[in-house]
Amino acid sequence: MQGRGVAAKRLWRELHEASEDDLHFRDSRILGSMCTEPIPIARRAHAMFLEANLGNPGYYKGTWRLERETLRMLADLLHGKNLGGFTVSGATEGNITALWMARNTTHRKEIVASRTAHFSVRKAADLLGMRLVEIPHDSEYRLDVDALRKAVGRDTAAVVAVAGTTELGVVDPIDAIGETCLDRAFLHIDAAFGGFVLPFLEDSGVEVPPWDFRVAGVGSLVLDAHKMGMATIPASHLLVREAKHFEKIAVESPYLTSVYQTSLLGTRNSAGVAAAYAAMRSLGREGYGNIVARCMKNTRAIVARAREAGIEPVVEPLMNIAAFRVRDVEAVQRGLDARGWKVSTSRNPPALRVVVMPHVTARAAAAFAGDLVAVCKKVGA
Amino acid sequence: MQGRGVAAKRLWRELHEASEDDLHFRDSRILGSMCTEPIPIARRAHAMFLEANLGNPGYYKGTWRLERETLRMLADLLHGKNLGGFTVSGATEGNITALWMARNTTHRKEIVASRTAHFSVRKAADLLGMRLVEIPHDSEYRLDVDALRKAVGRDTAAVVAVAGTTELGVVDPIDAIGETCLDRAFLHIDAAFGGFVLPFLEDSGVEVPPWDFRVAGVGSLVLDAHKMGMATIPASHLLVREAKHFEKIAVESPYLTSVYQTSLLGTRNSAGVAAAYAAMRSLGREGYGNIVARCMKNTRAIVARAREAGIEPVVEPLMNIAAFRVRDVEAVQRGLDARGWKVSTSRNPPALRVVVMPHVTARAAAAFAGDLVAVCKKVGA
Secondary structure: OOOOOHHHHHHHHHHHHHHHEEEHHHHHHOOOOOOOOOOOHHHHHHHHOOOOOOOHHHHEHHHHHHHHHHHHHHHHHOOOOEEEEEOOHHHHHHHHHHHHHHHHHHOOOEEEEOOOHHHHHHHHHHHOEEEEEEOOOOOOOOOOOHHHHHHHOOEEEEEEEEEEOOOOEEEEOOOHHHHHHHHHHEEEEOOOOHOOOOOHHHOOOOOOOOOOOOOOOEEEEEEEOOOOOOOOOOOOOEOOOOOOHHHOOEEEOOOOOEEEEOOOOOOOOOOHHHOOOOOOHEEEEHHHHHHHHHHHHHHHHHHHHHHHHHOEEEOOOOOOOOEEEEOOHHHHHHHHHHHHOOEEEEEEEEEEEOOOOOOOOOOHHHHHHHHHHHHHHHOOO | OOOOOOOOOHHHHHHHHHHHHHHHHHHEEEOOOOOOOHHHHHHHHHHHOOOOEEEOOOHEEEHHHHHHHOOOOOOOOOOOOOEEEEEEHHHHHHHHHHHHHHHHHOOOEEEEEOOOOOOOHHHHHHHOOOOOEOOOOOOOOEEOOOHHHHHHHOOOHHHEEEEOOOOOOEEEEEHHHEEEEHOOEEEEEEEHHHOOOHHHHHOOOOOOOOOOOOOEEEEEEEEEEOOOOOOOOOOOHHHHHHOHHHHHHOOEEOOOOEEEEEOOOOEEEEEHHHHHHHHHHHHHHHHHHHHHHHHHHHHHHHHHHHHHOOOOOOOOOOOEEOOOOOOHHHHHHHHHOOOEEEEEEEEOOOEEEEEEOOOOOOHHHHHHHHHHHHHHHHHOO
């Protein structure tokens, strides 16, 4: 570290140069991230609560109230009653916390999940000293319920099902999974992406099979307000049907204003708490519904244009994620990159993965679809 | 969740009401938190990089560069060479990650720490399925090295030592601990608080026993830029002597722009990365030195005034944390609370704990000391 601080002017230049080397959602070129530009009021709420730290809740009673109110809104959205819950930094922390709770409650060590589950489940298994039993999916890339029935046994601590897989945006058959888990294993739902999409699709009349606390077997659910929830990072929420499960992971927290701490993290950025509250209060179901409708319209436009050129999606997108079967995935990704588009790839199956977030305008979606077709033709994919 | 969003005016009122119910560092009444008001340029850098997410580093090359540069500054500050490291959300995540790495590297399950270590070590032990062996401290509340020598054995994965205990701000005898651990156990240093204090005390001529990478046995160290580092939450840094240890906790991250992910969290708020960079570049050793000197002056002023009234500190403060022996700790805390001061308590030994952070002005420190003496007299403590 240098002895004397650098002048503000020079530091600003350094920060601006770094910012210019980052990609920005506002440029409408990123179709490879599940995050997006937070709405302005969420940004402003974040800045206003920058010091808030719910790791020490006694000092932040106002922020704590915003968190409780946010959880109440979410419980209502997810058809839960008297749920427990708190704000976490993301679905990875949410998944780890749920599995930690399941391990400590059941004293068992096995996690059962489809291999379409997010890699944070593998991470959690290693961290927690648990064993991950990966089961197959059906032809639609949804967890195979027959395989689940065989896999769940007396060593099973938890089952993880996904409401919106990372790679394809597919929803596992949670109704049947819940039935299998009832009284046999703790069922955790990873709705990191789908949590802020599915309720609004349902509002618009799309038929979505039950995936939330309406399913009796569901024990916990995580959803990311910093993805389709339009809030800032870090804002994700873990909700549990039985708040008493949190006792199993509570650690005494002397010297703080709380007596016990049940969160994985200690000091917690709680600016995201205010940002999530602001986004939900400001948008309401109607506002989210409009955002989701726009994303779906753009997704369908891209799929339709691709189809005209003979490029088929792996599954018909339910949400604003589409993965396309192309022969040489990496070549297409490189070709699109050369035209300024950032997309990602899926591994199962190998495909070109496109996430059509709210920062992608209709105009950008049309331009992207044209380039996708052109690049595929060029590289012969 | 309500159907229609509420009007911006109403939402602002709700947010302002919540903010008014929070405590604020700027009021100079909080002497019970290890966090403080970030410096303005750190706040502004945070806002500028609000979208940055080093969970997906390929999109944030500028932020990534700021992180590398920050780690380089810290390695220099901590006398390390070619250290590995990354930004974490706080020392809790840093402690968990270091112990996870130690467990996976050694294939052993025991953690040895003094009972003065932070409660996140107990949390980590439960999470990771490890066993925490708590050893005694000496009369100065520093880890007892004789007890450590007896406790470290062939089941020991890691030893945790503290450079600035949470309760008393005491530094464990890390030189002797390092000697004991060399080739026998992984040594992790929790310098959450001391990391941004001790180097600047040393710069000012205070004799501080070696506590960082100068000690050969030290394997990893965590320090919080969002405590005395004057940055925003979340900004903490985990540094390791051998970057290859991170491989032991790497999880494949398909679909992201990285191939492996070694962090506990997935999506990561990286606005704190920019804030930490801005704070360090802007302040330099000189700027931090001035801040630490002011905090120490205020701490000594409080201790001197208390002493005049016969109220003795548990140990002579090395850093800006002082704990006072009073007969009825809770009564004094309540009395100070009634006068608008927020202090906390320590448990070992039971004492009134005061953290004199940079937001506490000289004037506030003097007023607080006067009230401390008055309250102690009143409640007969």
